[in-house]
Amino acid sequence: FLRRMIDQTLIEQEAKKAGVGVAAVKDEDAMAMIRDMLEKNNVSMQTYLKKLAAEGNTLENVKKEIKGQILRMRLLRREVQSRILITDEEIGQYYDQPRQDYEGKEAVHIKQIFLPAPAQADKMTRERIKNQARELHQRILNGERFEMLAAQYSKGPAAAEGGDIGFVERGIIVPEVEKEAFSLPVGQISNVIETDLGYHILAVVDKRGAGLKPLPAVRDEIKAKIEDEKVAKKYDEWIDGIRKKSFIDVRL
The missing domain is CATH 3.10.50.40 (Chitinase A; domain 3)
Structure with a gap:
């Protein structure tokens, strides 16, 4: 939990340096994500607000947390995702691995x-x-x-x-x-x-x-999986680099 809080602070600092501060994330963006979440779970806003109150939480706190998530994703796209290249050769190699995921029924x-x-x-x-x-x-x-x-x-x-x-x-x-x-x-x-x-x-x-799905039918799916793996790896490298160059004073 402490590591996550530290990382969030570091991300916010990097975002400010890059000119992408939390203030740039609009309330409407956070509220849109909250409404989407409630709609998917068939929960009314009134019920959700009561639940937050019972937990000692507020809508403002939730919006702040979501704004941080949005900020992280924007910075991630800028600093990490934009630098990722996926070749046809990589997609082909991934397809040639154990293929149970692509066995059509x-x-x-x-x-x-x-x-x-x-x-x-x-x-x-x-x-x-x-x-x-x-x-x-x-x-x-x-x-x-x-x-x-x-x-x-x-x-x-x-x-x-x-x-x-x-x-x-x-x-x-x-x-x-x-x-x-x-x-x-x-x-x-x-x-x-x-x-x-x-x-x-x-x-x-x-x-x-039944049978093996052809590569064109699963190409986008494979590309998304490779991208997810590369983004996760690049993000770990990126945040680790930020930690190493930052001074962290933890006071308990």
């Missing part, structure tokens, strides 16, 4: 219309929902767009995107739906599939087989 790209009907629902309710699913299925067969019906009626994931779930591998979705998805040809519409969750209608968009 069999997957199917599906769109789904899902009408929930819990198993504990009474028989009449399930039958009503099943009939609704059958009607939607028939409308698709009659030429209505799957995406429009999914957006209007589906209660499943990605309904707003026309039910487009994207590629899914085996073992991800419920067995009954998985069996149908992987057995149907591309371009086909499934029958109504009944599960304990409800009723599903699938559209199979595309399929891909």
